[in-house]
Amino acid sequence: MEQSRRNLLKSFTALAGASLLPSEVQSQIKAGSSVLKKGDPIDLSEFINLYDFEKSAESKMTKMAFEYVASGAADEFTVKWNRQALDTIKLNPTVLTDVTKLDTKVSLFGHQLSHPILVAPTAFHKIMHPDGELATARGASAASTIYVVSSFTTTRIEEISKVATHPLWFQLYVRDDRAFTKDVVQKAEAQGCKAICVTVDTPVGGARNRQQRVKFKLPDNVNAPYMVSLGPQKNPLTWKDIEWLQTCTKIPLLVKGILNPDDAEKAIQSGVSGIIVSNHSGRNLDTVPATIEALPRIAAKVNKRVPLLMDGGIRRGTDVLKAIALGANAVLVGKPICFGLACGGAAGVEKVLSILQYEFELAMALTGKSSIASIDSSVIWKQ
Ligand code: FNR
Numbered sequence: 001m002e003q004s005r006r007n008l009l010k011s012f013t014a015l016a017g018a019s020l021l022p023s024e025v026q027s028q029i030k031a032g033s034s035v036l037k038k039g040d041p042i043d044l045s046e047f048i049n050l051y052d053f054e055k056s057a058e059s060k061m062t063k064m065a066f067e068y069v070a071s072g073a074a075d076e077f078t079v080k081w082n083r084q085a086l087d088t089i090k091l092n093p094t095v096l097t098d099v100t101k102l103d104t105k106v107s108l109f110g111h112q113l114s115h116p117i118l119v120a121p122t123a124f125h126k127i128m129h130p131d132g133e134l135a136t137a138r139g140a141s142a143a144s145t146i147y148v149v150s151s152f153t154t155t156r157i158e159e160i161s162k163v164a165t166h167p168l169w170f171q172l173y174v175r176d177d178r179a180f181t182k183d184v185v186q187k188a189e190a191q192g193c194k195a196i197c198v199t200v201d202t203p204v205g206g207a208r209n210r211q212q213r214v215k216f217k218l219p220d221n222v223n224a225p226y227m228v229s230l231g232p233q234k235n236p237l238t239w240k241d242i243e244w245l246q247t248c249t250k251i252p253l254l255v256k257g258i259l260n261p262d263d264a265e266k267a268i269q270s271g272v273s274g275i276i277v278s279n280h281s282g283r284n285l286d287t288v289p290a291t292i293e294a295l296p297r298i299a300a301k302v303n304k305r306v307p308l309l310m311d312g313g314i315r316r317g318t319d320v321l322k323a324i325a326l327g328a329n330a331v332l333v334g335k336p337i338c339f340g341l342a343c344g345g346a347a348g349v350e351k352v353l354s355i356l357q358y359e360f361e362l363a364m365a366l367t368g369k370s371s372i373a374s375i376d377s378s379v380i381w382k383q
Helices: 003-016 023-030 050-060 063-070 077-088 132-142 157-163 178-190 209-213 239-248 261-269 291-302 317-325 335-367
Strands: 106-108 111-113 117-119 147-149 168-172 196-199 253-258 274-277 308-311 330-333
Touching (some): 077 291, 117 335, 157 168, 196 239, 239 253, 253 261, 274 291, 291 317, 317 335
Parallel strands (some): 147 168, 196 253
8 A cells, every 4th residue: 555545544544543444445546656755754644634734834834935835815814714714614424324334436527536526726736846847747646636826837747748647628818829828738638638717716816915025036947838928918818718718739728717707608608618706815915805705605606517626725635524514526735735746746746636535425424425416515514
């Protein structure tokens, strides 16, 4: 059994006793291939939950890199609310149902994932770890999941796709130079990316005060090849561009950054293949609501016409369960991946994902839900 999952299993058995662990859960914890090789100096056994990575990352990253990852916009109300809203949702378990076999699989655009948890696009991985996006891709693949590569990647897609054994998606920031944008999309597709996520919540950057305070800038030896010479953007991104983008590629196009049900409807009318409910981890417009709060009304509007994903504050397996119960098909995780990368490279990324997958299995078993399809709003406690 490989290292990181063995540690997870050990910590669970220490807590609850092996006999309580459903056999299917055990086999899923054992499954997968580790990126932590024998002799690697990284000891991740002390990392029990996702918060441990953030605590430890602070001492492993430069102040500038840590502030870049950890900060939100302005007074960081939305950052806090993403967590608070998830924390205050209570669960309503059902007992005496058979949870010996858990089906955690989910299918997205024809690809089957072992768990409904993806790696969100985040920028500049080389400031978090020297192996940068290659480590993220290895870690995500070891955890059998999709990695959405940011437009601000510090490694070219062709290099990332060489090491990824599970699908990559590409996150797109549309540039004024639409020919350049089209070229980037087509390169991503040619390099095997299986979907494009166009981010629509960033017509301008947020008031990122903590980044301003540390005078954030990239180190001289790090660059973002798809976002070179980024001057002020003059051509606004509009729904017409969403229609145009779909003519540039054959792979599915998702819009990332929807908080408003009317925008979700417009996205569907524009022909998109999927929607990501996101507030950019509270990094853009402060005081917008938590994504888990926005999700139910968007889910009602979308009504299963296209896959609906959500990110923002997902840190626990119970958070994943709550998002699915309120209408998401899958979730993405951002900051914890950056902190996992900083703490342990590929193995750190894998461990973040394994912990979340494992906690999600526990949340399912303990609420009496044996399959994703059976997770509905009845699992949410109503006053
Ligand atoms: C981001 N996010 C982001 N989104 C995007 O579309 N393109 C990008 O380049 C980035 N870059 C980025 C950097 C860092 C350091 C963070 C923390 C976030 C937003 C990201 O995709 C996602 O929406 C959130 O990170 C999800 O919330 P959590 O899991 O970080 O709380």
